Amino acid sequence: EQILWKRCLDMNDRALRNVDINLDDKNATPRREHFQLTVASQIMAILCLSNDMRDFRQRIEQTIVAFTFDHRPITIKDLKCVGSILVLMKEAIKPNLVQTLEKNPIMIHGGPFANIAHGANSIIATKMALKLADYVITEAGFGSDLGAQKFMDITSPTAGIHPSAVVLVTTIRALKMHGGLAYDDLKEENLDALRAGLPNLAKHVENIRIYGVPLVVAVNKFLFDTPAELSIVKTWCLENQVPYALNESWEQGSQGAVALAKEVMLLCEKENKYHSIMKHDQTIQEKLDILNTNIYGGKKVVYSDLALTQLAQIETLGLNKLNVCVAKTQASLSDNPKLLGRPEGCDLHVRELQISSGAGFIVAVCGAIMTMPGLPKVPAAIGIDIDDHGRITGLF
Structure with a gap:
């Protein structure tokens, strides 16, 4: 139990959360081992929070991986394998440049989930993008309580950057779910459930405003969203003096996001009082x-x-x-x-x-959050098949 460095395997297998190893090896010590997803691993966090290779080296050197029997910490530097790790990560530390179907450049680098890790891509990729474009948009996973909070309190201070604006994405379905509507009924119009879910949106808006950064609520529109439902959210935003934009990119591609993009550009020119709510000397x-x-x-x-x-x-x-x-x-x-x-x-x-x-x-x-998930009650594999002509169904 004094070994902190867990093994990684990117698959859903609840049986690997806690396993006993070395049971039949007389030359090894039987012990409890744990698996986690790579996105929850410390090496992923280090990769994404390093400013350059020198910073990466320092972080690797100071990483505590275990304790001795007399409770002294053992670091990677003590194991004398820092150089080997740097060689393995020599190419991985470089951001990946890809493109959308409409040939817009995207950098994909790192993937720490915001519910089990810090939820932002690499600082190196973000800073590189800032040198190449007028506007850089980065994802902070899930909601204001997870990805956004960690971007404001972990990633931004570490990188020495100040976010210019926040796009708070919501959907009609999500708000109706938070209003108590059953999952199977989310595609049906239900104005009462939508209104009941608005306090959830209000809290996320409040959370962003705590950090002093301008924000816009972006409603991702889908085919089954009704005009009456969209009107309720827009009216709520107007009444609460929250900038609002309808995002129709799901249906129309980039043309459907023009209104949102223009709103973001305006927000970036507004007064910005970004600050972390954490202080270095706090416990x-x-x-x-x-x-x-x-x-x-x-x-x-x-x-x-x-x-x-x-x-x-x-x-x-x-x-x-x-x-x-x-x-x-x-x-x-x-x-x-x-x-x-x-x-x-x-x-x-x-x-x-x-x-x-x-x-x-x-x-x-x-709570009950796990860094090695298990399969759901109905795994996606059950709905996947291939016909006689090689056409695959059930992937999406």
Whole structure:
């Protein structure tokens, strides 16, 4: 249990979350091992948060991978394999330039999920893009409580960049779901459920405004969205003085996003008071209290016995003022995926505190979130097939 570096395998297999190894090897020590997705690994976070190869080297060197029997930390530098890792990552650290169907340039580099990691592509790719274009748009995964919060409090301070504007994307279906409508009924018009889901949108708007960055609410329009439903969201935005844009790119491609693009360009010229809500001298507990109260709308932070033991170890190592990266469900503002809408006054349950010294933060694993997912009740594979002519169905 003193080995922190987990194995990675990119497949859904809940049986690999906890496994016992070396059971029949008399020359090895039997122990508990854990698998996780690559996107949740520390090496992914280090790759995406490094400013250059020198920074990458320093982060690798200071990464704690295990502890000795007398509780002394062992880093990658102690293992004398930093150079080998750098050679392996020599090409991987370079961003990938691809293009859309309409030949717009895109850089794809890194993929830390925002629910189980920090949720942003690499700093190197972002800074390179900023040198090549007038406007750069980057994704911060999921909602304001996950990807956006981490972009504002982790990625931007690390990169030394200030976001100019935020596009807060929503859909009519998502708002109706947060209004209590069943999944199978989301394509049907239901104005009451839509209105009931607006408090969720309101909280996400409030979260972005905490950081002082101008924002626009972009509604991704689909064929089954009705004029009455779209009107309700637009009216709510106007009444609450929130910039609004309808995005029809799903149906029309880039032409359907022109109105949104123009709104973003205007926002980039507006007053910007971006700031992180975290301070370097705050403890892990203080940072989690800030997130729970201000971003999640919660009441108090509750630590498991394991988390308290890990917290004491972190304090002993002098790492208690590292940044914090929360791993929690993306389905709710809280750590409970069943609490839809705008839950308030909930406790944040910290199950585990994982040291990511190379990335520069502590991962607070909250609720029942898993870094190695399992298959759903009805796996996608059940609907995939191929006919006699080689036509594949069920992939999308």
